[in-house]
Amino acid sequence: MIQTILTVDDSRTMRDMLRLALVGAGFRVVEAVDGLDGLAVLAGERPDVIITDINMPNLDGFGFIEAVRDDADNRGTPILVLTTESDPDKKARARDAGATGWIVKPFNPEKLVQAIRRVAA
Amino acid sequence: MDELEIIKGTFFQECEELLADLENGLLAMEAGSGDAETVNAVFRAVHSIKGGAGAFGFEALVRFAHVFETLMDAVRSNKVPATQSLAADLLRAADILADHVNAAQSGDLVDEGRTAAMAAELTALTDPDGLAAPADDEGDFPDFTPQPIAIGGDELGDLGGDEFGFTPMAVALPDDAPVADEPADAEWEIVFTPHASLYRNANEPALFLRELERLGLLTVTLDDSRLPALEDLDAEGAYLSWTARLTTDADETTIREVFDFVEADCDLIIRPFTDDLHDLHDPDGDDLAEAPAMPDIAAILAKAAAEAPIPEMDALPAAAGAVAAAPAAPAAAAAPKAAESNQGFAAQATIRVDPERIDKLIDLVGELVINQAMLAQRVVECGLAPSSSVATGLDDLEQLTREIQESVMAIRAQPVKSVFQRMPRLVRETASMTGKQVRLVTDGEATEVDKTVIERLSDPITHMIRNAIDHGLEAPDVRVAAGKPAEGVVKLAAMHRGGRIVIEVSDDGAGINRERVKAIAISRELIGPDSQLTDDEIDNLIFLPGFSTAAKVSDVSGRGVGMDVVRRSIQALGGRISIASRPGQGSTFTLSLPLTLAVLDGMVIDVAGQTLVCPLTAIVESLKPKAEEIRNLGPSGAVLAVRGGFVPLIDIGYVLGFRAAPLNAADGVVLLIENEDGGRAALVADGIQGQRQVVIKSLESNYRQVEGIAAATILGDGRVALILDPDAVVAMRRQGGRAPDPALIAAE
Numbered sequence: 001m002i003q004t005i006l007t008v009d010d011s012r013t014m015r016d017m018l019r020l021a022l023v024g025a026g027f028r029v030v031e032a033v034d035g036l037d038g039l040a041v042l043a044g045e046r047p048d049v050i051i052t053d054i055n056m057p058n059l060d061g062f063g064f065i066e067a068v069r070d071d072a073d074n075r076g077t078p079i080l081v082l083t084t085e086s087d088p089d090k091k092a093r094a095r096d097a098g099a100t101g102w103i104v105k106p107f108n109p110e111k112l113v114q115a116i117r118r119v120a121a
Numbered sequence: 122m123d124e125l126e127i128i129k130g131t132f133f134q135e136c137e138e139l140l141a142d143l144e145n146g147l148l149a150m151e152a153g154s155g156d157a158e159t160v161n162a163v164f165r166a167v168h169s170i171k172g173g174a175g176a177f178g179f180e181a182l183v184r185f186a187h188v189f190e191t192l193m194d195a196v197r198s199n200k201v202p203a204t205q206s207l208a209a210d211l212l213r214a215a216d217i218l219a220d221h222v223n224a225a226q227s228g229d230l231v232d233e234g235r236t237a238a239m240a241a242e243l244t245a246l247t248d249p250d251g252l253a254a255p256a257d258d259e260g261d262f263p264d265f266t267p268q269p270i271a272i273g274g275d276e277l278g279d280l281g282g283d284e285f286g287f288t289p290m291a292v293a294l295p296d297d298a299p300v301a302d303e304p305a306d307a308e309w310e311i312v313f314t315p316h317a318s319l320y321r322n323a324n325e326p327a328l329f330l331r332e333l334e335r336l337g338l339l340t341v342t343l344d345d346s347r348l349p350a351l352e353d354l355d356a357e358g359a360y361l362s363w364t365a366r367l368t369t370d371a372d373e374t375t376i377r378e379v380f381d382f383v384e385a386d387c388d389l390i391i392r393p394f395t396d397d398l399h400d401l402h403d404p405d406g407d408d409l410a411e412a413p414a415m416p417d418i419a420a421i422l423a424k425a426a427a428e429a430p431i432p433e434m435d436a437l438p439a440a441a442g443a444v445a446a447a448p449a450a451p452a453a454a455a456a457p458k459a460a461e462s463n464q465g466f467a468a469q470a471t472i473r474v475d476p477e478r479i480d481k482l483i484d485l486v487g488e489l490v491i492n493q494a495m496l497a498q499r500v501v502e503c504g505l506a507p508s509s510s511v512a513t514g515l516d517d518l519e520q521l522t523r524e525i526q527e528s529v530m531a532i533r534a535q536p537v538k539s540v541f542q543r544m545p546r547l548v549r550e551t552a553s554m555t556g557k558q559v560r561l562v563t564d565g566e567a568t569e570v571d572k573t574v575i576e577r578l579s580d581p582i583t584h585m586i587r588n589a590i591d592h593g594l595e596a597p598d599v600r601v602a603a604g605k606p607a608e609g610v611v612k613l614a615a616m617h618r619g620g621r622i623v624i625e626v627s628d629d630g631a632g633i634n635r636e637r638v639k640a641i642a643i644s645r646e647l648i649g650p651d652s653q654l655t656d657d658e659i660d661n662l663i664f665l666p667g668f669s670t671a672a673k674v675s676d677v678s679g680r681g682v683g684m685d686v687v688r689r690s691i692q693a694l695g696g697r698i699s700i701a702s703r704p705g706q707g708s709t710f711t712l713s714l715p716l717t718l719a720v721l722d723g724m725v726i727d728v729a730g731q732t733l734v735c736p737l738t739a740i741v742e743s744l745k746p747k748a749e750e751i752r753n754l755g756p757s758g759a760v761l762a763v764r765g766g767f768v769p770l771i772d773i774g775y776v777l778g779f780r781a782a783p784l785n786a787a788d789g790v791v792l793l794i795e796n797e798d799g800g801r802a803a804l805v806a807d808g809i810q811g812q813r814q815v816v817i818k819s820l821e822s823n824y825r826q827v828e829g830i831a832a833a834t835i836l837g838d839g840r841v842a843l844i845l846d847p848d849a850v851v852a853m854r855r856q857g858g859r860a861p862d863p864a865l866i867a868a869e
Binding site: 010011012013014016017020055056057069075076077078079092095098099100101102105106107117118119120121 | 124125127128131132134135161164165168169172173175176321322323324325327328329332379381382385386
């Protein structure tokens, strides 16, 4: 069964990098450019895992995660937070918002897949 | 091209956009109009540049971006006040960040001294008391190590660092597993008791057990003793606990890292397994330890399903199968890659096209225009009535052709913004070099012009702005003494006017010092010592070759490029440049260029049996002179009386060498032309055929440069016609010394 990953990031470079790594690992990828866009995509998609950036315009990662957790249809979807900060406060905030785990940028494809494996059935 | 290379291209493209956002945000902050979202946007721009740079291993860029980002983070959390002076400092930092991006792209080196100085400045701004970090270089970013990405290779070995939050597992890493340091397989006991928050965040206990199993031989028992009766069960509560026994060569850190994501959301005990514990917890342990782990996990998964707060009944049994199937999955699922890669494009509003394809299309449309004109001419030659169906059909075709041509040209049209964007930095740098205070105001950034023109706008605008700051604006104290604000204003504006693009660079400086300009021109023998010149004529002396108003050559404008070079490069594009100046109030340079270098509206004229095209933009009017309006001056000179003034008559055929003696203007027609500097001349031709849009073919690239001729074109009858450069024709006449002196005419 091919798993679908939703990537939410305002950086085109980062979205392309994620796509390259994820498609290469056999995942199907859908993309969103910020939190609001991510919620819009979720109206029509049921991804197996969501990977989201924190710093984004319109709706940031924290707000996006909270909104997903408030959505009855998607509250059980694992969410991995992409962050360049290794700072524990950010992780704690992401966890409080409802993040399942995190990926520290710069990531490498194997790490990415490993993190997905940890949260996806 | 390698996919990663393509993404790298995207990265640099994105950097350009981000740097523009960054600058705009900082300019808004500097102007005092920035709000919290502006600060956030600035932070995000730096953050995204750093993120992408890290992925590609651009270390110097990452390091500088990190220092910048740290300061922006402090600003957005109000630890550092967002003052206007801070914004000015950040703008300089943004310039250096742009240098780093360019260096990363080109592989050039950056100025490390400048970077280090700026980084130190940013660090000092972040932490004014120097409390947080020691001042040494490494202290700025102690734990940030960019990792170059590598696709497809076995690069796990590079990635051991704790700052990533997890470490590759022994199973995936046969080569790097710490086999040598560890006493071979040890037995561990792991007691894992999730809290409700673990489930709330969509974590799944079975998956942690699956990860543990990757480390070695695993046996798991479930403690469901706290599970209440069904009617008391809170669907989102946490009641289960697992005790796992793991035989592995991995150390405790590796085991603990499996639970990295949920450390705060569970009770976790990890301890070496001893027989005491074994006896205590699991009387049948010996048998279980030898048993394969799979059946246990499957059972646990089934049980966990009862507890999972989110109903995913179908997914969970599948998970058990996935334990074994997981490594095979990536290969099996690689097939839909092609279908997937189309997905991202759906959301994009733009497409990228190789410029060569557009150039080719423009060439073809040019041929189409010529072909259409030839066809129209043939139809006329056949003597068909203008109302005939063939002729009206051709009219429609002409209309369509023109529309196609305009649409194709629009593809290549771009806003001048890309050039204007580079100017704030130029202004800052020039201002700091000259010690002047300058504010740049831009207008009309959205004005569109053909890409080929845009590419050549940058140098003249750069030069005019440098000139405006260096020579136009006064030093702050001089300005204050003159009752002006210390800060000078340089305005850069673009607009469409009469089918051309007009760029204006104006300053509110002292204006041109005409006494001095004239004195210099006389001392350099550019004009005679007793020349009578109008103010405009004096102002335009600065365009003469060899003229420089700076008493000493300054760092800024004195780079061997005078305004004469600017004017020549503008003229080579079919453009004009002029200056208007008012003492004490400033100067305005006006530059006008055709919107495209591909087509031209022209007047087709006959000259000594040749067909020439004169650009319509140069022509003020065309007229048939009467004999009494012509006044001969000397053997070959003549002037024409036009509305109370006199303009020199210049026979095109004579100047270009088509005939030995000038044609009497009364026998031909006169094209009255005007230079951008207001100078007028009357070009004499034998006759006028009409107005036509022509496709410009470069004479230079197909033949060579010819004085007085701008380019060539192909007419409807298939013949080549030369396109005149009227200003050059006038200049040739002047250099030939045969043109009457304007001063002499004025005296009459």
